[in-house]
Amino acid sequence: MIAEVHASRPGGRTARVRADVLAAVESELAEHGYDGLTIDAVAARSGVHRTTLYRRWKTVPGLLVDLLEAGADDAWGPADTGSLEGDLVAVNREIHAALTARPSITQAVIAASFRTTAAADALTRFWEDRYERTALVVCRAVARGEIPGGTDPHQLLLTATAPLYHQMVLLRQPMSRDQADQHARIAAASVR
Amino acid sequence: MIAEVHASRPGGRTARVRADVLAAVESELAEHGYDGLTIDAVAARSGVHRTTLYRRWKTVPGLLVDLLEAGADDAWGPADTGSLEGDLVAVNREIHAALTARPSITQAVIAASFRTTAAADALTRFWEDRYERTALVVCRAVARGEIPGGTDPHQLLLTATAPLYHQMVLLRQPMSRDQADQHARIAAASVR
Numbered sequence: 001m002i003a004e005v006h007a008s009r010p011g012g013r014t015a016r017v018r019a020d021v022l023a024a025v026e027s028e029l030a031e032h033g034y035d036g037l038t039i040d041a042v043a044a045r046s047g048v049h050r051t052t053l054y055r056r057w058k059t060v061p062g063l064l065v066d067l068l069e070a071g072a073d074d075a076w077g078p079a080d081t082g083s084l085e086g087d088l089v090a091v092n093r094e095i096h097a098a099l100t101a102r103p104s105i106t107q108a109v110i111a112a113s114f115r116t117t118a119a120a121d122a123l124t125r126f127w128e129d130r131y132e133r134t135a136l137v138v139c140r141a142v143a144r145g146e147i148p149g150g151t152d153p154h155q156l157l158l159t160a161t162a163p164l165y166h167q168m169v170l171l172r173q174p175m176s177r178d179q180a181d182q183h184a185r186i187a188a189a190s191v192r
Numbered sequence: 193m194i195a196e197v198h199a200s201r202p203g204g205r206t207a208r209v210r211a212d213v214l215a216a217v218e219s220e221l222a223e224h225g226y227d228g229l230t231i232d233a234v235a236a237r238s239g240v241h242r243t244t245l246y247r248r249w250k251t252v253p254g255l256l257v258d259l260l261e262a263g264a265d266d267a268w269g270p271a272d273t274g275s276l277e278g279d280l281v282a283v284n285r286e287i288h289a290a291l292t293a294r295p296s297i298t299q300a301v302i303a304a305s306f307r308t309t310a311a312a313d314a315l316t317r318f319w320e321d322r323y324e325r326t327a328l329v330v331c332r333a334v335a336r337g338e339i340p341g342g343t344d345p346h347q348l349l350l351t352a353t354a355p356l357y358h359q360m361v362l363l364r365q366p367m368s369r370d371q372a373d374q375h376a377r378i379a380a381a382s383v384r
Contacts, residue, residue, distance in 0.1 A: 110362065114306040124364045131363075155355075155371070159378055162358035163350040170302065170357055171323075172316045179347070186351055186382045 020046045021053065022070050025063045030103035034112035034119075037063070061118040068109070068122040072129045077136065084141035084191075088160045088184035091134060095161055096180040099168045110169055131157055147191045160187035212238045213245065214262050217255045222295035226304035226311075229255070253310040260301070260314040264321045269328065276333035276383075280352045280376035283326060287353055288372040291360045302361055323349055339383045352379035 024046035028037050037060050043050040057063045079090040098106040113120040135153035142149050163183045167175045216238035220229050229252050235242040249255045271282040290298040305312040327345035334341050355375045359367045 111306045114303045120364060127363050128365075155374065155378075158355040158359060159351065159375065162354035163347075165362055166354035166357050167350060170361065171319050172312060173320075182347065183351065186347075190378045190382060 017048055017052070018066070018070070021048050021057070021063070022067050024048075025067050026105050029064075029067075029108040029112070030105045033108055034060075034064075034115050037112075039063075061116045064109070064112055064116070064119045065122040068119075068126040071126055076130070076133065078134050080140065084137060084146050085185055085188035087137035087140070088188050089181050091137065091157075092160060092164060092180045092184040093177065095164050096175070096177050099164060107169065151191050156187055156191055159190055160184050209240055209244070210258070210262070213240050213249070213255070214259050216240075217259050218297050221256070221259075221300040221304070222297045225300055226252075226256075226307050229304075231255075253308045256301070256304055256308070256311045257314040260311075260318040263318055268322070268325065270326050272332065276329060276338050277377055277380035279329035279332070280380050281373050283329065283349075284352060284356060284372045284376040285369065287356050288367070288369050291356060292366075299361065343383050348379055348383055351382055352376050 021042060024042045025037070028041050028045060032041070039050055039053050039057075039060065042048075042063060043053055053063075057066060078087055081087050081090055098104060109119070109123060113123040131154060134157055138147070138151055138153035138156055141147045142151060160183055164175060164180050167173050213234060216234045217229070220233050220237060224233070231242055231245050231249075231252065234240075234255060235245055245255075249258060270279055273279050273282055290296060301311070301315060305315040323346060326349055330339070330343055330345035330348055333339045334343060352375055356367060356372050359365050
C-alpha cells in the first residue's frame with residue numbers, strides 16, 4: 001500500500017536476521033517514536049547482537065533507511081476492484097488504516113523524516129515507488145475505457161490521497177473512513 | 193493566508209519588542225531551521241536583551257508558539273475575485289509561494305512541529321483559524337448561487353489545498369504553479 005511499511009520476510013539466515021531487526025525497528029519506532037529508537041533497544045527486542053547491528057546498519061538512521069528500502073522490495077500492488085472509484089476507495093482505506101493505527105508506524109516514519117536527511121530521502125524514494133505502482137489503477141481505468149487516455153495519474157492520485165495525509169498528519173485532526181472514501185470519489189469524478 | 197506566518201506590528205513599546213523578536217525568530221528559523229534556533233541568536237538579531245527573552249518567552253518552543261499566535265491575530269482573509277475558482281486559485285497561489293520561498297518559514301514551522309508538542313499544538317490552532325477564515329470563499333460562492341448550500345467548506349478546501357502540502361512537504365517533490373492552479377480548479381469543479 002502507499003502508506004504502510006513492512007519488511008518482507010524471505011528465507012535465508014541473513015534475510016531472517018534482517019527481518020527480525022526491521023520488525024523490532026518498526027515496533028520500537030511505533031511505541032517510542034524516533035527519539036526513543038536506539039541500537040540497544042533494537043538489539044534487545046530482536047535478539048540480534050548489537051555488534052551485528054553496528055556492523056551492518058551502523059546508525060539509527062541507517063536502520064530506518066533499511067526499513068523503508070525493505071518496504072520498496074515487497075510485492076505490494078493496488079487492489080483490483082473493477083472500477084476506478086472502487087480502486088481509489090481501496091487505496092484510501094489502506095492509507096486511512098495506516099494513519100489511524102495506534103501506534104502508527106507511518107506517522108512515526110513521517111515524523112522521523114523531519115529529523116534526519118537520510119530518512120527524508122528514503123521516505124521520498126519509498127513513496128515515489130508506491131505512487132508509481134498505484135498508477136496502475138489509472139492504466140486499468142483507461143484500458144476499460146472508463147477515463148480518457150491523457151489522464152495524469154499523479155495528479156489524480158494526489159487529489160484522492162493528499163487530503164488524508166494533510167488532515168491526519170499536518171493538520172493533526174481526525175478524518176472518518178467515510179470522509180476518506182469521499183475524497184476517493186471526488187478524485188474519480190474529477191477525471192470522468 | 194493559510195500557509196504563511198507573519199507577526200503583525202501594531203504600536204506601543206511592548207508590541208514593538210514582540211514584533212522585533214518574532215521577526216528575528218522567523219529569520220533564524222528560515223535560515224537555520226529549528227535546530228539552529230536559539231535564544232542567543234534571536235537576542236543578537238533582534239537587539240532585545242536575552243534576559244527579556246527568557247522572562248517573556250522562557251524557551252525556544254515558547255518563541256515558536258508566540259510566532260504562530262501572532263499569525264492568528266492578523267487581519268488575513270482570502271482574496272475576493274468574484275468566483276469560487278478564482279478565489280481557490282488565489283488561495284493555492286499563496287500556499288504555493290509560501291512553500292516554494294527560499295528559505296520557507298512555513299516549511300521550517302512544519303518541521304519544528306515534529307520536534308515539540310507545543311509547536312505542533314500551536315500550528316494546529318493556527319491552521320484551524322486559517323481554514324475557518326478561508327471558508328468565506330465557500331459562503332460567498334453559495335451566496336452568489338454558484339454552488340449548493342450544503343457544500344462542506346472543509347472538504348472543498350482540503351481537495352484544493354492538500355495536494356500542495358502533500359507534494360511539497362511530505363513527498364518532498366516540486367509542484368509548478370500551474371499544477372497548484374489545476375488543483376484549485378479540480379476542487380471548484382467537484383462542487384458544481
